Amino acid sequence: MGLRFDSFVLAAATADLSDEPAAREHADAIEFRMDLADEPLAALEAYDGDLPILATNRADWEGGDADDDGRLEALSAATAVESVDAIDIELESILDGAAAGLLETARDRGVSIVASTHDFEGTPPRKEMVRTLTEAGKYADVAKLAVTAESKADTLALLSATEQLTAHGDSVATMAMGEVGSHTRAVAPVYGSKIGYAPVDPDEATAPGQYDLETLAKLVARLT
Numbered sequence: 682m683g684l685r686f687d688s689f690v691l692a693a694a695t696a697d698l699s700d701e702p703a704a705r706e707h708a709d710a711i712e713f714r715m716d717l718a719d720e721p722l723a724a725l726e727a728y729d730g731d732l733p734i735l736a737t738n739r740a741d742w743e744g745g746d747a748d749d750d751g752r753l754e755a756l757s758a759a760t761a762v763e764s765v766d767a768i769d770i771e772l773e774s775i776l777d778g779a780a781a782g783l784l785e786t787a788r789d790r791g792v793s794i795v796a797s798t799h800d801f802e803g804t805p806p807r808k809e810m811v812r813t814l815t816e817a818g819k820y821a822d823v824a825k826l827a828v829t830a831e832s833k834a835d836t837l838a839l840l841s842a843t844e845q846l847t848a849h850g851d852s853v854a855t856m857a858m859g860e861v862g863s864h865t866r867a868v869a870p871v872y873g874s875k876i877g878y879a880p881v882d883p884d885e886a887t888a889p890g891q892y893d894l895e896t897l898a899k900l901v902a903r904l905t
């Protein structure tokens with residue numbers, strides 16, 4: 682299995698696996714947004730690209746497009762696909778017990794787990810971000826937090842939380858969505874963030890404030 686997240690992973694986020702050849706030059710992985718794809722499991726079965734896949738089936742209550750009917754089951758089916766090296770599970774689904782079986786299946790199959798939380802409204806206080814990431818890290822290989830920065834102070838709080846957890850030995854991925862937070866996508870890896878997300882085509886962004894893949898690859902390579 683290729684995705685261990687012991688060093689930074691740049692993921693090309695897409696709903697279309699035929700993007701892989703275009704992503705190969707700059708990305709370390711494909712984040713396949715199953716929730717945004719038409720026939721995600723069929724697309725995974727047919728995938729013959731080189732890049733390993735991080736599969737995400739983002740819930741509609743967490744900013745994605747998937748309703749809960751069959752959502753975690755589809756993710757579970759994805760873990761059986763050879764190229765799927767990691768899956769993203771919402772921390773909320775882990776804490777309410779819904780993802781218990783999925784966690785076990787992923788572990789049994791040697792598939793890494795990213796436990797994620799998104800705040801589309803703002804940026805929680807620093808302490809709360811540390812708490813959320815620490816909680817997520819109990820269940821996952823990488824604890825991920827995406828917030829919405831409204832000020833430079835928000836971005837500093839996020840970077841500071843990232844630095845603290847990384848210094849403590851935790852594996853985290855952080856980013857601030859929105860325009861004010863854009864630069865954190867390039868800078869958070871300096872403070873230890875282990876995953877960056879970028880679309881191959883900037884018109885196909887999967888979150889506000891993303892750079893295109895080539896730009897983010899160059900910025901991170903320059904800074905880290």
Ligand SMILES: O=C1C[C@@](O)(C(=O)O)C[C@@H](O)[C@@H]1O
Pocket residue numbers: 694712714737739769797827856857858878879887888889891
């Ligand atoms: O959770 C994340 C992070 C993200 O929201 C971002 O801000 O880059 C993009 C999503 O595709 C991914 O699932």
